[in-house]
Amino acid sequence: MKNSKPSKVRLDKLLGSLGYCVRKEVAVLLRDGVITHIDNLSLKSDTKVSHEEILYEGEPLDPPTGIVILMNKPLGLVCSHDDGEGRLVYDLLPPRWRMRDPKISTIGRLDKETSGLLLLSDDGALLHRLTSPKHKVPKVYEATLDRPLQGDEAEIFASGTLMLNGEKNPCLPAKLTIIDESHVTLEITEGRYHQVRRMFAAVGNHVMALHRSSFGDLTLGDLKEGEYRLLDLEEMTN
Structure with a gap:
């Protein structure tokens, strides 16, 4: 088999x-x-080159198209490209990354008042795969509730019959783990708008604080709030 040369x-x-x-x-x-x-x-300017041949200020270039970023999103940042919505998660990245083409976008969203694990990528196929409901990628959230649990929430969430306000289809079965009467983790396999908050609202409660701790097999590890790292191919294929 012939070795393929890097495209230029x-x-x-x-x-x-x-x-x-x-x-x-x-x-x-x-x-x-x-x-x-x-x-x-x-x-x-018009010299044809391969990615690994070029240095910028003596350093190798950023990775080519297909990067995946794992970020520990702080509270108060918005998963949007619209500067008018407030400070953006993209502001935590090197300025030039906001100019990449294809554009880096979040894989799903965390709302402004939710912290934790956020993935970003410029790979459109990956964005689709990880956000498509049919792939049922599990995501775990840690929630602090406004009032004590009533006791039947785990059964309701697991039943696959819970209806959210304004929705035509019930939520897929979700796994509720109780830490104490007002602290829980919830594993869901969908990504509906404000889903975790709306699920608890549907059973008469209110989420005071929300943090995503895992996405599929990925966790934050020792990433501090506001930090990020590039994932390698092996991590994305596990």
């Missing part, structure tokens, strides 16, 4: 897709020595 693209297109600059700026960055070849070969 124009230098200005490569750097533009990774958000380092707009294409017309590449010539200036080359002149100033910001962009160099790993083997010190001569470069022009």
